[in-house]
Amino acid sequence: MSEVLILSQETIGRVLTMSDAIRGVEEAYCQKSTGAGCLFPLICHVFEPERADLDIKSGHLARSGIYGLKMVSWFGDNEKKGLPALFGTTLLFDDSTGVPVALLNAGAVTGMRTGAAGAVGAKYLARRDSRRMLMVGTGAQAPYQIAAVLLAMPGIDTVELCSPRSPSRAADRLDAIRQAVEELLNGGRAEPYIIAAAENLEEAVGRSDVIVTATPSHQPLIRREWVRPGTHFSCVGADMAGKQELDGAILGDARIFVDDLTQAVSVGECEMAIRQGHLGPEEIAGEIGDLIEGALPGRTDREEVTVFDSTGIALQDLVVSKVAVERAKERRLGVTAEL
Amino acid sequence: MSEVLILSQETIGRVLTMSDAIRGVEEAYCQKSTGAGCLFPLICHVFEPERADLDIKSGHLARSGIYGLKMVSWFGDNEKKGLPALFGTTLLFDDSTGVPVALLNAGAVTGMRTGAAGAVGAKYLARRDSRRMLMVGTGAQAPYQIAAVLLAMPGIDTVELCSPRSPSRAADRLDAIRQAVEELLNGGRAEPYIIAAAENLEEAVGRSDVIVTATPSHQPLIRREWVRPGTHFSCVGADMAGKQELDGAILGDARIFVDDLTQAVSVGECEMAIRQGHLGPEEIAGEIGDLIEGALPGRTDREEVTVFDSTGIALQDLVVSKVAVERAKERRLGVTAEL
Numbered sequence: 159m160s161e162v163l164i165l166s167q168e169t170i171g172r173v174l175t176m177s178d179a180i181r182g183v184e185e186a187y188c189q190k191s192t193g194a195g196c197l198f199p200l201i202c203h204v205f206e207p208e209r210a211d212l213d214i215k216s217g218h219l220a221r222s223g224i225y226g227l228k229m230v231s232w233f234g235d236n237e238k239k240g241l242p243a244l245f246g247t248t249l250l251f252d253d254s255t256g257v258p259v260a261l262l263n264a265g266a267v268t269g270m271r272t273g274a275a276g277a278v279g280a281k282y283l284a285r286r287d288s289r290r291m292l293m294v295g296t297g298a299q300a301p302y303q304i305a306a307v308l309l310a311m312p313g314i315d316t317v318e319l320c321s322p323r324s325p326s327r328a329a330d331r332l333d334a335i336r337q338a339v340e341e342l343l344n345g346g347r348a349e350p351y352i353i354a355a356a357e358n359l360e361e362a363v364g365r366s367d368v369i370v371t372a373t374p375s376h377q378p379l380i381r382r383e384w385v386r387p388g389t390h391f392s393c394v395g396a397d398m399a400g401k402q403e404l405d406g407a408i409l410g411d412a413r414i415f416v417d418d419l420t421q422a423v424s425v426g427e428c429e430m431a432i433r434q435g436h437l438g439p440e441e442i443a444g445e446i447g448d449l450i451e452g453a454l455p456g457r458t459d460r461e462e463v464t465v466f467d468s469t470g471i472a473l474q475d476l477v478v479s480k481v482a483v484e485r486a487k488e489r490r491l492g493v494t495a496e497l
Numbered sequence: 498m499s500e501v502l503i504l505s506q507e508t509i510g511r512v513l514t515m516s517d518a519i520r521g522v523e524e525a526y527c528q529k530s531t532g533a534g535c536l537f538p539l540i541c542h543v544f545e546p547e548r549a550d551l552d553i554k555s556g557h558l559a560r561s562g563i564y565g566l567k568m569v570s571w572f573g574d575n576e577k578k579g580l581p582a583l584f585g586t587t588l589l590f591d592d593s594t595g596v597p598v599a600l601l602n603a604g605a606v607t608g609m610r611t612g613a614a615g616a617v618g619a620k621y622l623a624r625r626d627s628r629r630m631l632m633v634g635t636g637a638q639a640p641y642q643i644a645a646v647l648l649a650m651p652g653i654d655t656v657e658l659c660s661p662r663s664p665s666r667a668a669d670r671l672d673a674i675r676q677a678v679e680e681l682l683n684g685g686r687a688e689p690y691i692i693a694a695a696e697n698l699e700e701a702v703g704r705s706d707v708i709v710t711a712t713p714s715h716q717p718l719i720r721r722e723w724v725r726p727g728t729h730f731s732c733v734g735a736d737m738a739g740k741q742e743l744d745g746a747i748l749g750d751a752r753i754f755v756d757d758l759t760q761a762v763s764v765g766e767c768e769m770a771i772r773q774g775h776l777g778p779e780e781i782a783g784e785i786g787d788l789i790e791g792a793l794p795g796r797t798d799r800e801e802v803t804v805f806d807s808t809g810i811a812l813q814d815l816v817v818s819k820v821a822v823e824r825a826k827e828r829r830l831g832v833t834a835e836l
Contacts, residue, residue, distance in 0.1 A: 160584070162503070162600070164501070164503065164600075164834040164836065166834070166835045166836050167836070168835070196542075198540050198542055198553070199538070199540055201537050201538055201540065201553075201555060203535075203537055203557065203564075205557070205592065210595070212564070212595070214537070214540075214553070214555060214566065216540065216553060218542065218544070225542075225551070227553065227566070227568065229566065229588065229590070229597075231590060231595030232595065233593075233594055233595040236594055236595070239594065241594055241596070244595075245499070245590075245594075245595040245596060245597060247588065247590075247597045247836070249568065249586065249588060249600075251568070251570060251584075251586075253544065254572075255572055255575055255578065255580055255584075256549070256551070256570030256571065256572040256575070256583075256584045257580070257584060258568075258584060258586045261501070261503075261588075261600050261836070262836075263836045493832065493834040493835075495503040495505070495832040495834065496505045496507070496832075497503065497505050497506070497586070497600070497602045
């Protein structure tokens with residue numbers, strides 16, 4: 159007999175802040191680096207290729223006192239039924255007793271922790287005097303990525319938004335994304351900033367300091383010759399084999415950090431660059447947790463191009479979910495049920 | 498956004514009957530046999546050897562329209578803290594949409610489905626004229642095993658209870674077990690029966706038709722020479738490497754069915770018999786689902802000794818959990834929470 163807290167997407171959206179998520183993701187990366195965080199083997203199952211699949215990501219964070227899992231199911235036909243295609247569900251347990259602590263809708267946490275990941279990469283790898291961010295991709299992740307960078311890097315004052323496949327879409331989505339960013343910032347940023355749409359990706363790349371890519375692309379979108387020295391990329395889109403957003407030659411010349419080495423070379427932005435011969439796995443500088451912990455040096459000079467390849471690890475979800483549980487308990491929100 | 502049903506151990510105990518569990522376990526075995534049921538890879542993690550570990554068992558049952566997982570955590574120090582050592586938690590999803598359906602305390606389901614497993618083995622392998630059951634082990638599983646056999650085999654009229662390591666314990670536990678069996682039967686059996694304590698295991702083995710073993714033993718408890726022809730064994734205790742309840746020579750001469758071939762040879766009763774050279778893996782007749790489905794013959798004559806080696810598979814938990822969810826919904830029990 160125990161009591162479990164159930165947190166809906168709506169409740170998590172109310173209690174969890176992007177600053178919480180950024181701190182949580184840094185903590186997850188550090189615990190992985192020091193060995194306090196441990197990933198269990200990934201389970202993937204395909205019900206029907208291209209139509210329905212699932213994965214179960216799980217792990218333990220000794221310094222946070224929790225372990226748990228996230229089940230993510232994707233059912234491509236759901237939209238016809240008026241349902242979301244993705245359902246994510248997280249279960250958290252107390253690592254001193256095994257008691258189940260909470261069941262969470264993983265959607266809100268996934269959005270926040272993925273945004274936070276891109277921003278943590280930029281915070282530790284971009285030039286300190288960076289002012290211009292380019293957001294490549296105008297989907298659900300765009301507001302999370304922008305808000306997280308605006309919080310993690312107060313020096314960024316200009317954000318451009320670009321939709322590489324349909325250039326007019328950035329202007330169409332601009333108002334909605336501005337509003338979503340404001341809501342996510344929730345008063346947490348004092349410095350002024352602007353968000354504008356950019357039609358020409360090449361030109362926007364050429365004037366940016368920090369570029370975040372979050373598209374479902376399977377083809378390189380950004381060419382080596384467009385990139386100016388000192389640019390930082392946080393690549394968030396590639397999370398399965400065959401996905402790619404950058405010209406492999408960009409990675410061949412860059413200082414690269416990843417969230418998880420095994421995952422990055424098999425499903426991340428690094429995967430295609432390695433397959434295409436631009437990059438050897440041994441050329442990856444290391445995992446971002448080792449950089450944050452100070453075990454590895456980050457950017458070595460102002461001219462270097464840096465890349466953070468974020469594939470997403472369960473530890474991010476679990477730490478940020480734990481923060482959501484704490485925030486909800488403080489405000490007595492969520493449903494408590496006896497188990 | 499979706500709604501999830503949370504079922505506590507107490508609610509499941511109220512709504513789920515042993516007959517439900519027996520039908521559910523047969524269904525799970527059949528779906529495994531026909532390919533409608535599919536197990537995902539098992540995750541095991543040891544926090545600290547002999548002190549704390551967990552496993553995540555998961556799978557899909559196409560004919561039941563569900564998939565899901567059961568997390569079982571064992572924390573050996575919990576008893577000092579006044580907590581149970583084991584916590585089991587089951588999550589069920591709808592396999593047409595991926596929508597989370599229910600979160601259940603797995604404890605009550607595990608007890609019922611494990612009892613049902615032993616009884617299903619006996620129902621399909623024991624002689625039809627069996628009258629005497631011997632229950633070896635007086636722990637938490639004993640009442641579940643006895644009640645399930647009494648329901649699945651109306652011809653059984655005598656049950657003996659034996660505690661192999663401390664013979665007087667059977668008499669001490671007799672009243673509590675009788676009462677627990679009555680509660681589990683819940684009026685579902687019309688035929689009279691008796692339950693008695695047996696001090697001498699050898700003698701009790703020699704007069705029994707159906708023997709269920711559910712102990713934590715790592716040494717053989719029952720010797721080959723005690724067993725009379727035609728006896729059936731359902732072995733439930735062995736669920737990890739090194740556990741053993743029967744003399745390996747019994748398995749060497751018997752017709753053996755298992756719930757899952759891979760699991761039986763690595764962690765089941767078959768494991769030690771194979772290691773000790775009494776049994777070749779190819780001598781196992783097959784999986785019980787193939788027997789129930791009629792794809793393999795069961796007992797071939799009255800004199801044969803038969804064995805069902807039950808190691809426990811996620812499909813049993815998932816099917817029986819689904820039945821518990823249906824029963825709870827019929828009676829409007831459980832807590833519904835938005836996710």
